[in-house]
Amino acid sequence: MKNQVIPNEIVEIVEKLEKAGFEAFLVGGCTRDLLLGKTPKDWDITTNATPEEIIPLFDKTFYENSYGTVGVVNETTDDERLKIVEVTPYRLESFYSDHRHPDEVRFSKSIEDDLKRRDFTINAIAVSLSNGAIKDIVDLFGGLKDIKDKTVRAVGDADERFKEDALRMIRAVRLATELGFTINIDTNKAILSDSKLLKEISIERIRDEFVKILMSKSPKLGIEMLDSLNLLVYISPELLAAKGVEQNQAHAYDVWEHLLRTVQHSADKGWPLEIRLSALFHDISKPETKRFSRETSKITFYGHEVVGSRVTKKILERLKFPTKTIEKVTSMVRWHMFFSDTETITLSAVRRMIANVGRENIWDLMNIRICDRIGTGRPKENPYRLRKYQAMVEEAMVDPVSVGMLKIDGKGIMDVTHVTPGPKIGFILNALLEEVLENPKLNTKEYLENRAMELIILPDAKLKELGKQGVIVKSKAENENIEEIRKKYHVS
Ligand code: ATP
Ligand code: MG
Numbered sequence: 001m002k003n004q005v006i007p008n009e010i011v012e013i014v015e016k017l018e019k020a021g022f023e024a025f026l027v028g029g030c031t032r033d034l035l036l037g038k039t040p041k042d043w044d045i046t047t048n049a050t051p052e053e054i055i056p057l058f059d060k061t062f063y064e065n066s067y068g069t070v071g072v073v074n075e076t077t078d079d080e081r082l083k084i085v086e087v088t089p090y091r092l093e094s095f096y097s098d099h100r101h102p103d104e105v106r107f108s109k110s111i112e113d114d115l116k117r118r119d120f121t122i123n124a125i126a127v128s129l130s131n132g133a134i135k136d137i138v139d140l141f142g143g144l145k146d147i148k149d150k151t152v153r154a155v156g157d158a159d160e161r162f163k164e165d166a167l168r169m170i171r172a173v174r175l176a177t178e179l180g181f182t183i184n185i186d187t188n189k190a191i192l193s194d195s196k197l198l199k200e201i202s203i204e205r206i207r208d209e210f211v212k213i214l215m216s217k218s219p220k221l222g223i224e225m226l227d228s229l230n231l232l233v234y235i236s237p238e239l240l241a242a243k244g245v246e247q248n249q250a251h252a253y254d255v256w257e258h259l260l261r262t263v264q265h266s267a268d269k270g271w272p273l274e275i276r277l278s279a280l281f282h283d284i285s286k287p288e289t290k291r292f293s294r295e296t297s298k299i300t301f302y303g304h305e306v307v308g309s310r311v312t313k314k315i316l317e318r319l320k321f322p323t324k325t326i327e328k329v330t331s332m333v334r335w336h337m338f339f340s341d342t343e344t345i346t347l348s349a350v351r352r353m354i355a356n357v358g359r360e361n362i363w364d365l366m367n368i369r370i371c372d373r374i375g376t377g378r379p380k381e382n383p384y385r386l387r388k389y390q391a392m393v394e395e396a397m398v399d400p401v402s403v404g405m406l407k408i409d410g411k412g413i414m415d416v417t418h419v420t421p422g423p424k425i426g427f428i429l430n431a432l433l434e435e436v437l438e439n440p441k442l443n444t445k446e447y448l449e450n451r452a453m454e455l456i457i458l459p460d461a462k463l464k465e466l467g468k469q470g471v472i473v474k475s476k477a478e479n480e481n482i483e484e485i486r487k488k489y490h491v492s
Pocket of ligand 1: 168
């Protein structure tokens with residue numbers, strides 16, 4: 001192979017092992033990527049040395065897992081992928097009585113054993129190095145041919161391999177999606193018959209592979225593949241309910257196709273995970289909120305963003321995403337309808353929106369809105385209208401949109417009203433923010449102090465109401481619909 005870039009740090013580790021009389025190969029994803037002419041994401045080295053034999057060869061290592069992997073630490077590099085390089089003894093795995101963990105991990109002296117236990121032929125190629133370039137290729141299962149044919153094929157008997165570790169089924173889809181490969185027909189068949197084994201797999205492992213599918217260049221294809229292999233139901237069955245849910249004239253597609261096109265556009269734009277998740281789930285509750293209005297002869301989905309944000313929260317909690325991700329995505333889903341009320345938008349509505357989603361999230365919300373529009377089948381966002389929104393957001397961003405931006409704080413309120421600390425202070429601050437959102441000119445110390453003195457005599461319940469007033473401004477009909485839906489789904 002010419003022109004490949006195998007970093008010196010990697011070459012040195014391999015050479016050290018060989019000089020000490022051991023075998024050492026690059027293996028797994030990095031070998032696959034090298035042979036594809038891609039830059040590997042990380043580097044894995046496999047050797048016939050045991051952990052006890054590997055450790056003394058290097059200045060700094062750490063060793064704490066039960067799989068025998070030794071992390072060789074490199075403190076002098078800036079490249080994240082080289083800071084810790086994993087060196088793993090050849091392994092041989094035996095029974096998997098629970099479809100996910102080998103009952104014991106044993107080391108082996110032969111590279112063949114190590115390659116045999118790997119998931120797919122394209123991941124089961126080992127290469128040795130000489131002068132920093134590939135020397136020999138150990139390809140015992142036809143991995144090179146499968147790379148050439150762009151095929152993901154299980155090593156050995158697919159059905160057996162999925163019964164050993166059911167996660168491999170999702171890994172097959174993940175690899176096919178990332179690489180633009182297809183899944184071999186026997187491997188496909190085995191997935192269809194074994195898909196239910198995914199129930200045994202920890203949700204964190206499933207989530208990590210799912211995230212890789214979302215972060216790939218073609219999440220739409222990946223999700224369609226998960227669906228056709230009967231795997232999506234173990235990740236988010238909620239998505240399946242969107243299939244065949246027709247929408248009104250403005251939409252060219254059913255909800256399922258719309259969600260997939262929206263997430264695909266977010267990938268085309270290279271947006272981060274939170275935006276991709278928001279794009280995927282933004283209309284998740286359209287199926288259960290769908291109504292037909294006799295008066296207007298139109299299909300409506302009133303309240304779908306309210307129910308949808310709850311449902312999204314449940315999904316992301318089940319998938320054990322970090323709290324920060326969950327909060328951001330549910331908030332994006334909750335407010336995604338905002339930029340669709342086109343002509344009527346006012347600056348105070350924009351300020352309320354910023355108050356709701358937070359200043360740091362407003363541009364992401366707008367980007368989701370653009371993905372949503374493209375996902376609807378419209379060619380592109382009307383540039384004039386988009387610029388108008390952007391200008392309004394920028395204008396509103398200078399105005400106070402949070403309690404912290406008011407020209408009075410809790411202490412200020414206590415000084416003028418002489419009340420003692422307590423929840424009332426918070427209610428008053430929120431009520432004041434409401435007024436300032438409506439009219440930013442009111443954000444002066446003098447006005448707010450006077451107003452605080454007027455508000456202090458109101459009962460708590462009234463103050464709370466004032467503070468919440470503007471958060472959701474909706475028509476009566478829409479609110480009634482939301483109430484009904486909330487009751488039905490037991491959400492508040
Ligand atoms: P990436 O480029 O995304 O890192 P990868 O193929 O390197 O992809 P890893 O999860 O880093 O994926 O795994 C490294 C290697 O370990 C794989 O190439 C494969 O040989 C082996 N492997 C990983 N997971 C499994 C599994 N569940 N069963 C069998 N072999 C596995
Ligand atoms: Mg890897």
